[in-house]
Amino acid sequence: MIGIKSYGAYLPKYLLPRESIGKAWEFPIVPGTKAVAMADEDSLTMAVEAGLDCLAGNDPKSVDGLFFASTTQVYSEKDSASLIAAVLDMREDIITADFTDSLKAGTTAVTRAVDTIKANKDIKSILVIAADTRTPEPSTMWEYGFADGAAALLIADEDNIPLSIEDYYSVSANVTGPWKRADKDKFIRTFEPKMDAKFYIENITKVMVEILKRNNLKPEDIGAAAYYYSNPRLHGRIAKMMKYPGGVAQNSLFFQVGDVGTPMPFMLLIGALRRPKDDSKIIMAGFGDGADAILLHVRDRNALRDLGKSRMGFLGHQKSMITLKNYNKFLDFKEIVEKDRYTRKSSAVTIWRDAASVYRWYGLKCQNCGAIQYPDMLRSCYICRADDQFERIKLSLKGSIFTFTLDHLVGGTYLDIPVPRCVVDLDGGGRVLLNMTEIEKPEENVKIGMRVELTFRKEHEGADFKNYYWKCRPERGKL
Amino acid sequence: MVRKGIKDKVAIIGCDMTKYGELWDKNQYDLLFEAFQSALKDTGIKKDEIDASWIGIFYYFTGLSGAMVEDILRMDGKPSTRVENYCASGMDAFRNASFAVASGAYDVALACGVEKLMDEGGSGLPGFKIFGHPLYPTPSAPAMFSMAATRSFHEYGWTKEDLARVAVKNHENGAHHPKAHFRSPISIEAAMKAPMIADPLGRFDCCAMSDGAAALILTRPELAESYAHADDYVLVKANAISCHTNFPWYVPPGGPGSEFTHFPATEKAGQYAYNEAGITNPRKEIDCAEVHDCFTITELLNCQDLQFCERGKAAEELKNGTFNYDGEIAINPSGGLKSFGHPIGSTGCRMLTEITKQLQGRAEGRQVPDAKVGLCHNLGGAFTVCSVTILSQRD
Numbered sequence: 001m002i003g004i005k006s007y008g009a010y011l012p013k014y015l016l017p018r019e020s021i022g023k024a025w026e027f028p029i030v031p032g033t034k035a036v037a038m039a040d041e042d043s044l045t046m047a048v049e050a051g052l053d054c055l056a057g058n059d060p061k062s063v064d065g066l067f068f069a070s071t072t073q074v075y076s077e078k079d080s081a082s083l084i085a086a087v088l089d090m091r092e093d094i095i096t097a098d099f100t101d102s103l104k105a106g107t108t109a110v111t112r113a114v115d116t117i118k119a120n121k122d123i124k125s126i127l128v129i130a131a132d133t134r135t136p137e138p139s140t141m142w143e144y145g146f147a148d149g150a151a152a153l154l155i156a157d158e159d160n161i162p163l164s165i166e167d168y169y170s171v172s173a174n175v176t177g178p179w180k181r182a183d184k185d186k187f188i189r190t191f192e193p194k195m196d197a198k199f200y201i202e203n204i205t206k207v208m209v210e211i212l213k214r215n216n217l218k219p220e221d222i223g224a225a226a227y228y229y230s231n232p233r234l235h236g237r238i239a240k241m242m243k244y245p246g247g248v249a250q251n252s253l254f255f256q257v258g259d260v261g262t263p264m265p266f267m268l269l270i271g272a273l274r275r276p277k278d279d280s281k282i283i284m285a286g287f288g289d290g291a292d293a294i295l296l297h298v299r300d301r302n303a304l305r306d307l308g309k310s311r312m313g314f315l316g317h318q319k320s321m322i323t324l325k326n327y328n329k330f331l332d333f334k335e336i337v338e339k340d341r342y343t344r345k346s347s348a349v350t351i352w353r354d355a356a357s358v359y360r361w362y363g364l365k366c367q368n369c370g371a372i373q374y375p376d377m378l379r380s381c382y383i384c385r386a387d388d389q390f391e392r393i394k395l396s397l398k399g400s401i402f403t404f405t406l407d408h409l410v411g412g413t414y415l416d417i418p419v420p421r422c423v424v425d426l427d428g429g430g431r432v433l434l435n436m437t438e439i440e441k442p443e444e445n446v447k448i449g450m451r452v453e454l455t456f457r458k459e460h461e462g463a464d465f466k467n468y469y470w471k472c473r474p475e476r477g478k479l
Numbered sequence: 480m481v482r483k484g485i486k487d488k489v490a491i492i493g494c495d496m497t498k499y500g501e502l503w504d505k506n507q508y509d510l511l512f513e514a515f516q517s518a519l520k521d522t523g524i525k526k527d528e529i530d531a532s533w534i535g536i537f538y539y540f541t542g543l544s545g546a547m548v549e550d551i552l553r554m555d556g557k558p559s560t561r562v563e564n565y566c567a568s569g570m571d572a573f574r575n576a577s578f579a580v581a582s583g584a585y586d587v588a589l590a591c592g593v594e595k596l597m598d599e600g601g602s603g604l605p606g607f608k609i610f611g612h613p614l615y616p617t618p619s620a621p622a623m624f625s626m627a628a629t630r631s632f633h634e635y636g637w638t639k640e641d642l643a644r645v646a647v648k649n650h651e652n653g654a655h656h657p658k659a660h661f662r663s664p665i666s667i668e669a670a671m672k673a674p675m676i677a678d679p680l681g682r683f684d685c686c687a688m689s690d691g692a693a694a695l696i697l698t699r700p701e702l703a704e705s706y707a708h709a710d711d712y713v714l715v716k717a718n719a720i721s722c723h724t725n726f727p728w729y730v731p732p733g734g735p736g737s738e739f740t741h742f743p744a745t746e747k748a749g750q751y752a753y754n755e756a757g758i759t760n761p762r763k764e765i766d767c768a769e770v771h772d773c774f775t776i777t778e779l780l781n782c783q784d785l786q787f788c789e790r791g792k793a794a795e796e797l798k799n800g801t802f803n804y805d806g807e808i809a810i811n812p813s814g815g816l817k818s819f820g821h822p823i824g825s826t827g828c829r830m831l832t833e834i835t836k837q838l839q840g841r842a843e844g845r846q847v848p849d850a851k852v853g854l855c856h857n858l859g860g861a862f863t864v865c866s867v868t869i870l871s872q873r874d
Contacts, residue, residue, distance in 0.1 A: 346613035358614045371731045375615065382724070382734040402732075403633075403739050405625035406678035407618065418678055421618050423626060423728045423739070431737070433616050433728035443678065448633050462613055469614040 002114055003161035004296065005125065006154040006307060007270050008053025010046050011257060011317035012037040013438045013476070018144050020327040025139040033323060034258030037148035039333050040414070040437055040457040043070040043131040044080045045468065046150035048456040050263070051088045051129050052397070053311045054152035060088050063154065065095040065126035067113055069105035069262050071288075072133045073098060074466055076182060083468075084129065086359045087456055089394065095123065103228060106130030106151075106262045107286030110294060111168045113155040125156035132261030135334055137187035145230055147258025151266035151314070162303035163273070163282075163296050169211045172290040175199040197234060200287055204228070205241055207293035208285055215295055219243040223280030223298070226250045226268030228287045230259045256318065262286075269296075270314045276304045312476065320476040322440070346462030356392060358469055361454070363430040364390035372429030397454040399426040399472075406442050410435070420446045422472055434472040451475050481719070481755040488581035489715040490703035490873070493522025494832040496693035499819040500660040507541050507595035508551040510692035510825075515552055515591060518694040523707035529696070530585035531558040533576045535569030535592030537823035540599060548589070563824075565859025566771065567720065567866035568592060570827025573695060574718045574866065580697050587702075591694035592829075594822030601688045615726075621677035621685050621774060623861045626728070628679050628776040630739035634791070637779070639679060641794035643670035645775035646683045646817055648797065652804055653814020656844030660689045660820040684775040689820020693828035695835070700873070711839045716758075716852070716869040719751035727861050736862065744865035745784035745858055752854075752867040753786075761786045761854075765869075767809040767837050767847040768854040769830035772816045781858060782810060785867075809847040812837065823859075827866060830855040838872050 015033035022029040037046060047068055055063070066088070068081040081096035095116070099105040106128070113126040131150030136142035155165070177196045178188045190196055204227055212219065225248050229235035232254050239249035250268040253260070260267060265286045272282060282296040298304065308315075324330060331337045356362040356376055363374040369384035372393060380387045402425050406418035420436035437457055439445060452472040459469045495517030497510050511534075519526060532548040541547075545559030564571040569592030576590035599605040604620055611617050618626075631637050647667055653659040665683060673682035703712040723744040727736050735743040749761070758764045770785065772778035779793040787808055788796045796802060802810035813819065813833045816826065834853035836842045842850075855868045 344613060345609045350613055354612070354614075371734070373731050374729055382730050403626045403630040405618070405622045405629060405680075406675070407622040408675055408677060409619040409621065418675065421616060421622050421626070425732060429731070431729060431731050433618070433726075435616050448629065459614060467613055
């Protein structure tokens with residue numbers, strides 16, 4: 001049976017209050033906050049976070065494919081899926097693909113994953129990750145909505161699937177709603193917001209109505225409906241038009257987190273899975289140049305609940321977010337303010353050769369004395385000096401600070417100066433040097449022995465490509 | 480480790496250095512030329528008597544290859560080599576020149592060093608964006624050493640005030656030296672209140688960016704009798720280098736230096752040099768030492784690794800006056816890197832010039848009373864390369 005075996009999510013640590021946007025531009029104040037990624041984050045790094053959350057407790061080597069969906073791909077030639085798969089330490093004999101250019105890319109990727117698993121006996125599971133970091137033009141209405149986040153669903157064909165995928169239905173609609181020209185536009189444009197709303201209502205209801213009809217279901221048979229929405233008023237209208245009973249249409253996202261784009265239906269679904277009703281049906285729907293509706297069936301309520309306890313998911317991240325006090329900091333986060341950005345020399349060759357160390361996070365274990373060390377460029381043991389006795393070993397993504405400095409001379413994009421540079425002893429062995437991101441008041445909060453976890457971030461854009469590496473941060477929700 | 484060694488096989492017969500500082504109106508060629516001409520004058524020889532040269536330069540922008548000597552000094556195409564070994568570059572140039580005369584391959588050799596940092600601007604050492612791996616973090620120099628300070632505070636209970644005392648002592652010494660970059664004493668309060676560079680190291684915990692050059696002329700002792708310093712040439716007792724790792728933050732717990740409270744390169748180089756020189760009690764047998772104080776924490780830890788005091792006791796000994804110029808063992812009587820700055824390739828040669836003059840009783844700043852045996856020490860990179868030279872008065 002094909003369905004969802006696991007899920008994960010990622011929300012950046014910072015929330016921007018809509019009030020600060022309103023004040024900046026003297027707009028009518030809109031309540032709530034929205035999630036904003038830092039300048040060292042993008043769709044790819046957030047996808048890694050969601051992927052790690054989703055694969056917690058699963059062997060990444062057991063997954064047969066990775067689909068990555070985003071309207072904010074970091075490259076337009078060169079995919080992200082293969083890089084994300086490497087960082088997640090997945091095998092190389094897998095399928096990878098990017099789905100892009102439409103906000104329904106996430107739900108579309110899920111339907112394609114189902115088809116692929118059905119059609120190919122060698123492919124039993126595909127990790128589908130959606131992430132977006134859509135930058136709104138400052139002082140436009142988009143600024144109240146657009147937010148950043150990522151979510152992942154592990155689609156698999158297994159006997160004991162807790163949430164099965166029963167059916168899907170899609171429509172394609174060529175409408176010039178919001179767009180961004182690939183060659184010219186930095187920000188999203190629109191011709192007429194009222195027409196955008198009309199396209200949205202027509203398409204999202206069409207697919208949900210049709211999937212109910214195809215499966216002989218009535219609106220009251222649906223336990224939860226997780227459909228994309230870009231504003232809460234439209235969401236309410238859809239719920240009414242669909243005649244969903246109260247509490248069925250999932251609307252937990254916009255007020256605090258905002259319109260996260262492509263991963264939104266996944267996140268709404270993950271939110272709904274917190275209290276799954278036994279044997280209930282769930283609809284997940286995405287919108288953008290058409291729409292997809294996917295019908296799911298809760299097969300094992302307890303397994304789903306256990307899953308929720310073992311990962312950060314949507315709620316775990318939500319709980320550990322911090323509200324920014326300063327709108328200008330947000331402009332800096334988004335690299336909207338023009339300023340010199342830190343670059344270092346880089347080499348695509350070096351990074352390719354060192355992928356095991358820099359992406360997959362492997363170290364070396366000396367077969368002679370057992371000492372674990374990093375990076376894997378070494379050939380002779382630091383401890384016993386034995387030559388060529390190393391075996392690769394996967395390192396932990398958690399550890400404790402052995403020593404550190406707070407560097408005022410550091411380059412790169414960080415929330416605040418000074419930047420902690422930390423010598424970290426990883427759980428289970430390996431000593432590494434990592435810069436720390438997402439730390440407030442480092443003078444007070446960074447200490448010897450402090451627990452940290454690793455996060456995959458953009459370091460710089462040397463040689464005119466994206467240079468990603470691991471940083472550390474205080475454990476989310478534990479500072 | 481040391482086989483035959485160079486003990487008593489090399490004599491310093493002349494040396495000098497330029498003024499150190501922000502020398503905007505001079506380039507590296509001017510600096511090298513001035514140091515060289517003064518050293519020639521001190522030796523009382525002409526440049527054609529020099530058989531071969533070694534020059535310490537760290538940065539590519541100061542100059543590439545041994546032709547740096549040829550271009551400015553016009554040595555008629557004689558052998559010349561540029562040496563790079565981090566902050567030990569200058570002292571390693573001296574080491575190579577020492578080997579050359581000791582072996583008999585040459586009679587008279589030039590060891591010199593120069594660095595022109597200020598042409599790159601004065602806000603921290605340049606080049607960290609282009610060195611090394613594109614992804615692995617490359618901390619600034621203060622960041623590297625402050626990780627040792629953090630750990631030493633934790634292990635030894637040292638404080639910012641203990642670090643400040645190093646700066647106060649060295650600036651006090653430097654105030655007396657006509658060639659120092661900085662010539663004003665500072666207070667402990669000023670040192671402790673200075674802006675942070677890499678916490679816990681503040682501005683006065685760090686040496687400055689400076690320009691400068693120094694040069695020494697070497698020969699064998701039996702030839703030294705025929706030069707100007709026949710009566711007071713200085714003998715080389717030992718010269719040792721030890722290399723640790725470029726990446727001390729990757730040394731697994733239990734490995735050398737993994738404690739971040741001592742420098743294995745200093746410890747080893749010191750031991751090699753003491754063995755070669757036959758020194759068994761460094762604190763008693765050495766009268767003065769120029770010890771690498773790129774950062775205040777560096778001097779404290781180096782003093783321990785050079786066996787001038789017990790582990791964990793350097794701050795206390797400093798407070799008690801052990802390391803003052805008239806104390807039990809004078810550490811950085813010149814004012815050190817704190818007062819001279821650190822034009823990297825030149826620093827080793829500057830220290831050797833300083834200690835040579837101390838042993839000859841003609842120190843330009845604070846003369847250490849009755850100095851007979853002296854030590855010079857550099858520690859460069861990420862605690863990576865250490866060079867130790869021991870000098871003494873001629874027999």
